[in-house]
Amino acid sequence: MLLAAFWFFATLMLLFGVSVVLLRNPVSCAMSLVMSFICLAALYVTLDATFIGVIQVLVYAGAVMVLFLFIIMLLDLREEKSRRLNFGVTLGGVLVVAAFLSIMTQVILSTPAFAIPTPTIAGPQLSDVKMIGMTLFHSFRLPFEVIGVLLLSATVGVVVLSRRTLR
Amino acid sequence: MDTALILHFLTTPLVFLIWTTFLKTFILLNVVLGVVSVTVFAERKVSAFIQDRIGPNRVGIPMTLLGGKKDIPLWGLGQMIADPVKLLTKENFVPAGVNKFFFWLAPKLVLLPPLLVLAVLPFGSSLFGVEMTIANINVGVLFIFAVTSLSVYGITIAGWASNSKFPFIGGIRSSSQMISYELSLGLSIIPIFMVCGTLNINEIVDWQIKNGWLVAPYWPHGFSLDQLLHPKDLIHSLIAGVSLERFLLWIPMMVSFVIFLVSIFAETNRLPFDLPEAEQELVGGYHTEYSSMNFASFFLGEYAAMFAGSGAIVSIFLGGWSLPIIPDGSHGWFWGLVNIGAWFAKVSVILLFMIWIRWTLPRFRYDQLMKLGWLGFFPIALFNIFLTAIILAVVHH
Numbered sequence: 377m378l379l380a381a382f383w384f385f386a387t388l389m390l391l392f393g394v395s396v397v398l399l400r401n402p403v404s405c406a407m408s409l410v411m412s413f414i415c416l417a418a419l420y421v422t423l424d425a426t427f428i429g430v431i432q433v434l435v436y437a438g439a440v441m442v443l444f445l446f447i448i449m450l451l452d453l454r455e456e457k458s459r460r461l462n463f464g465v466t467l468g469g470v471l472v473v474a475a476f477l478s479i480m481t482q483v484i485l486s487t488p489a490f491a492i493p494t495p496t497i498a499g500p501q502l503s504d505v506k507m508i509g510m511t512l513f514h515s516f517r518l519p520f521e522v523i524g525v526l527l528l529s530a531t532v533g534v535v536v537l538s539r540r541t542l543r
Numbered sequence: 544m545d546t547a548l549i550l551h552f553l554t555t556p557l558v559f560l561i562w563t564t565f566l567k568t569f570i571l572l573n574v575v576l577g578v579v580s581v582t583v584f585a586e587r588k589v590s591a592f593i594q595d596r597i598g599p600n601r602v603g604i605p606m607t608l609l610g611g612k613k614d615i616p617l618w619g620l621g622q623m624i625a626d627p628v629k630l631l632t633k634e635n636f637v638p639a640g641v642n643k644f645f646f647w648l649a650p651k652l653v654l655l656p657p658l659l660v661l662a663v664l665p666f667g668s669s670l671f672g673v674e675m676t677i678a679n680i681n682v683g684v685l686f687i688f689a690v691t692s693l694s695v696y697g698i699t700i701a702g703w704a705s706n707s708k709f710p711f712i713g714g715i716r717s718s719s720q721m722i723s724y725e726l727s728l729g730l731s732i733i734p735i736f737m738v739c740g741t742l743n744i745n746e747i748v749d750w751q752i753k754n755g756w757l758v759a760p761y762w763p764h765g766f767s768l769d770q771l772l773h774p775k776d777l778i779h780s781l782i783a784g785v786s787l788e789r790f791l792l793w794i795p796m797m798v799s800f801v802i803f804l805v806s807i808f809a810e811t812n813r814l815p816f817d818l819p820e821a822e823q824e825l826v827g828g829y830h831t832e833y834s835s836m837n838f839a840s841f842f843l844g845e846y847a848a849m850f851a852g853s854g855a856i857v858s859i860f861l862g863g864w865s866l867p868i869i870p871d872g873s874h875g876w877f878w879g880l881v882n883i884g885a886w887f888a889k890v891s892v893i894l895l896f897m898i899w900i901r902w903t904l905p906r907f908r909y910d911q912l913m914k915l916g917w918l919g920f921f922p923i924a925l926f927n928i929f930l931t932a933i934i935l936a937v938v939h940h
Contacts, residue, residue: 403645403703410696430685438692439722442699446718449703449711503681505742 382422389415400457402448406441413437427504563673571661571677578887579846580623586898587622593902627839635835638705645704650833650840652697657847659690664854665745667864667883669872675864675883676745683744684736687855688729691810694848695721698812698819698829701841705832713828716909717812717819723916724809730924731802734795734931735859748863752871756862758800760793761785788938795931800860802920802927807852809916811845814901818909853893854886861889 392412396405413436420429484490512520552558584599591598602625603617637646663683667675680686695718702714735757736742739750755762809816820828830841857863864886865871872879907915 401642403642403700407645407696407700426680427682427685430682430689433689434685434692438689438695439725442692442695442718442722445696445699446715449699449715503742505682 378422382419385415385418385422389419403445406445406448409444410437410441413441425504427508564677567673567675567677568662571666572658574887575658575661575847575850576843578850578891579843580627582846582849582894582898583626583842584620584623585895586901588619589895589898590902593899630839630842631836633835635837638707638832640706641832642704642706645700646832647837649697649701649704650837650844652700653694653844654840654847655697656690656694657844657851660687660851661854663687663744664851664858665748665863666854666886667872668879670876670879670883672873674745675872675879679743679745682742684732684742684747684859687744687851688725688732691848691851692721692725694810694844697844701833702829705829707832709825709827710829710831713819713825713831717829720809720812720816720818720912720916723913724806724920727802727916727920727924728806728810730921730928731799731806732859733924733928734799737928737931737935738792738796744858744863747859748865751862752865755789757796757860758793760790762789788934791934791938792931795927795934796860798923798927798930800856802924803860804856806920807856808897808900809912811848811852813845813849813897815904815907816912817906818912849894849897850890853890853897856893857886857889861893 389412392408392415395408396412399405399408414433417429417432417437420426420432553562588598590596599619599622601614601616602619602621604615604621606612606614637643662677663680663686665674665676665679669675698717698721699714702710702712702717705711735747738757739747741747741750751757808814812819819825820830822828825831830838833841864882866881866885869881869885870878872882
């Protein structure tokens with residue numbers, strides 16, 4: 377049943393991903409991206425990573441995309457006119473993507489690590505929140521703190537730049 | 544087919560899980576939508592009481608229509624039916640120039656998130672051995688935040704798709720308001736995680752049963768019904784409940800509670816924070832262009848969000864379904880029902896409080912609202928996290 381859910385949400389995610397590119401209305405594109413994120417979260421849940429799934433919805437669908445939508449609405453973008461497809465460009469694009477996909481398939485099929493099915497996790501499971509917390513704050517404490525300082529300096533930089541009065 | 548076979552099929556673990564979950568969802572959904580219509584009625588009655596009016600008191604059974612001599616007023620309870628019937632029978636008007644698809648989609652997006660939140664709230668202990676939570680997941684509290692953070696889409700999209708000035712301003716206001724208050728909402732809950740050590744709402748409720756509600760500074764230790772017969776044990780458990788840690792932790796817990804409560808008001812767009820639909824400035828805000836059932840969806844969504852928010856407050860801070868001394872559902876179905884009743888009673892109290900606030904406080908100005916969120920609650924919630932950490936570190940070591 378989980379496998380069926382996985383394929384269902386994977387297909388749905390790809391469909392919404394494609395519609396981000398194909399739709400002409402910017403708000404529709406943004407909403408498709410939101411739906412794609414939600415499907416991705418569902419994918420994580422089918423892989424037993426509930427925490428990551430919830431965080432995916434909370435951060436990307438709930439915060440980042442709201443700001444995107446906010447800006448799209450404020451800019452009042454008009455609907456793009458549908459252009460006529462240039463045959464040469466389309467053919468080139470299809471060729472490049474097909475070549476990339478075929479190479480990827482070759483690599484994945486020839487790597488022995490992917491052929492071995494990983495065993496299901498046995499025994500009592502730690503909650504994934506705890507495991508992520510231990511990894512972040514125990515094994516990778518220094519890199520985590522360095523990233524924190526980096527983000528703080530970026531935030532302070534934005535505040536300083538935006539406060540500067542125009543002369 | 545004989546009944547033993549059907550019974551056997553129904554009690555196999557997976558099948559049992561599926562049909563009990565469907566049953567729980569169905570019943571909870573119906574009860575909650577019922578409670579919502581009662582809340583609307585309560586809103587009318589309480590507002591009338593606060594403003595020294597009488598409120599709806601005549602809409603009952605219209606006996607005169609059926610050839611009787613006199614109507615049965617029924618304390619105006621018929622208003623609960625009259626309101627939705629009025630909304631349903633109106634013309635569903637779609638103005639020219641709207642984006643049809645998103646105009647249609649927005650009311651559904653408003654209604655969906657609050658109903659999803661109900662999935663993780665433990666509304667009772669257990670009944671006949673079935674856990675009274677629809678989905679007992681490990682990250683329940685985060686699930687609530689994730690789902691409520693999606694509720695902003697409905698309102699924003701409604702404002703944009705209406706293609707009209709006032710709804711648009713309402714939608715923009717609401718999205719910035721919700722993003723701002725989500726921060727303090729999320730930060731205010733972190734001290735609870737630190738104290739309880741879990742993100743699972745059921746475990747938070749269990750913690751509160753053992754150690755007392757998070758908003759209570761004192762709780763008898765190991766208090767039970769049997770102890771009432773043994774005064775010596777009773778005094779012992781009363782004294783054992785006194786601890787310095789609880790009294791110290793009460794300060795950050797109360798701060799968290801107040802911030803959470805006020806942020807829920809802002810998240811559900813209730814007065815004093817109902818700027819997205821401020822009638823005096825924005826006609827009707829984001830739902831100006833909506834009529835009939837689409838408008839009713841917004842209405843229903845707002846009250847369902849109130850219910851879900853109250854449910855979250857009750858489950859996290861007010862001990863969920865638990866009451867002192869009352870045992871849980873494993874002692875018999877009667878106690879299970881009492882627990883469910885206790886949860887709904889607590890939620891009703893919070894709902895009444897929300898209505899009371901609405902008709903008491905005037906609306907904030909927009910800059911005041913933002914100032915309160917960013918310069919008031921945000922730093923206080925951050926400071927509160929450090930305070931909790933210090934108290935936990937000092938008392939434990």
